[in-house]
Amino acid sequence: MEIEFRVCPESVRQAKRIFVERGELPALPLATPILHSWKRCREHHVAAERLLPPEEGVVETLILEQARQSVEEWLRLARPVLEGVFGGFDTSRSVLVVADTQGLIVEAEGNSSFLERAQRVHLARGAIWHEGVRGTNAVGTAIAEGAPVEVLGPEHYLSCNEFLACTAAPIFDGTGRLVAVLDVSCDWHDHHPHTRALVDTAVRLIENHAIVARHRGLRIHLHRDAHALGSFVDDAIVCVDDDGRVVAANSAARRLFSLRHEELGAVPLERLFRRAAPVPRGDEPVLLYDPQGNPLYARFEGRRARVVIRRADPAPANDALAELDTGDEALRRVIAQARRVLDKDIPILLRGESGVGKELFAQALHRSSPRRDKPFVAVNCAALPEALIEAELFGYAPGAYTGARREGSLGRIREAHGGTLFLDEIGDMPLALQGRLLRVLETKEVVPLGGKPVRVEFALIAATHRDLPAEVEAGRFRADLYYRLAGLTLTLPPLRERSDLPVLVERILRACAPDRDLRLAPEVAAAFAAHSWPGNVRELAQALRVAAALVDEEEMVIGWEALPEGLAAALKQRTSMSPSLPQGQEETLELATLSRAAIERALVASRGNRTAAARRLGISRATLYRKLREMGSTPAQAAG
Missing domain, CATH: 3.30.450.40 (GAF domain)
Structure with a gap:
């Protein structure tokens, strides 16, 4: 050569x-x-x-x-x-x-x-x-x-x-x-x-094997990507003694935390993170934050010493966007773009299917912005009757019309003064009112019904599931308003295309039942990974809330019987899986009945990463490899 x-x-x-x-x-x-x-x-x-x-x-x-x-x-x-x-x-x-x-x-x-x-x-x-x-x-x-x-x-x-x-x-x-x-x-x-x-690669593996062999106490494996966590060769590894002090760290961890040789043995674990670590739950990754506030995913291994990051600073109130980062690369790119305009006077248009979390994202934008201490006012343009939307948005003077409140109304736009106005489903706003909204945005003044102009100042976030350029082409949405709204357009990915489903499930279950160690049965986790989730995160959250309420108090594993009836039927039909496994086999699901489509969907969502795909399916990587061999050929997405 x-x-x-x-x-x-x-x-x-x-x-x-x-x-x-x-x-x-x-x-x-x-x-x-x-x-x-x-x-x-x-x-x-x-x-x-x-x-x-x-x-x-x-x-x-x-x-x-x-x-x-x-x-x-x-x-x-x-x-x-x-x-x-x-x-x-x-x-x-x-x-x-x-x-x-x-x-x-x-x-x-x-x-x-x-x-x-x-x-x-x-x-x-x-x-x-x-x-x-x-x-x-x-x-x-x-x-x-x-x-x-x-x-x-x-x-x-x-x-x-x-x-x-x-x-x-x-x-x-x-x-x-x-x-x-x-x-x-x-x-x-x-x-x-x-x-x-x-x-x-060889040197990193040798170093990592050595640190695991030499330190049998608590080890924390860390990675920026939740699904790459556990690849071993790329993990940052920190070893902790029973007093909660960092006694060893591999090269990746020493670079990540700027640890010097003389500091090891003296640095408390709490110094490395900005947020207290929740108690580890099985093999699920735990979300932490480094000293700069960037998210890190952690897995605890070795002796399960109850080390707590006690005096770590709480996550700053202006880091709400980091809370949304659960490891999906597409969403992470959207968050990174959003951060760049937080302190700029640039309107943001959120696009995405129903249920992807547009309002949640808008709230995080507000809480991460310099306006976090001012009002966040949300208006669902699709939910207001057309006859009331004008008064609701622009307000009215006392006695402006028959039936109006005697003291009048500020209107949602004036309520948002100094803060953030969130116009959800802006694509459903009546055409006649679009011109009035455009005038407010251009003049920074709102004119209540029966009143005089009032100066207003706010950050604007709009959201829609519609294709607004197509609506403009069809004459149902004003082009000038569209260009005023779309300063920065951010598209939130649908749940079926996201790679962070296990982390979302873990978060939602913890929020539903913080005192219980709830988790999905492996066959249910596999079915969740294969499901298309037309209702996106909203559908997922609703299903898990129901499941957390229905599962018996003494049970920690959510099976088919705890799921909403319609969802359970749809999942079973799609994956062709039996509703339960024989006693004692929950942790060793063999995928004997898991369809090729489910595996391919998991591989696509994981961008061909088999380790991540296995995690989405709730199985071991060895089991996934065995199933691929049984199928006689590797799906095209299984890149490695």
């Missing part, structure tokens, strides 16, 4: 030659770690052109064995990981190297023909590949930089190593202490562009 160099190899050689002779750094786009390493090598008078004699930089057998013993635990953890990560990778012309913290190679495995060539430059057990001995190289430079490094061809400081392409990453323990280095080296003609990703 022809390697793609960052810079032409001959240009790198010439630049290195000039640097060695004159100390002038080249004006080439070389990676920063390479330039740093060249400077260190020159400062330490490493001879770039010399060929090392066999005995230089090679330790005696006794020293090698002592070094091996110091990393034996890590070698034991690394072997199954390396077999899993590099099992399908062509290692026929490469060498896999593990070195200690001084760059001493304690393990080197690979193809015998390439090993012979590697040994000519002492890329073998017992050789020291510290920068001070071997110049710029992936092992030594990764140690010096404390980060993954790739060194290609002539980027090596020593000329004799220029035939190599080397990729290395440091391995850290749970306190951030360097313990070893993993490296893959080959002839640069055979270098694979995916090598760095594989090395990075």
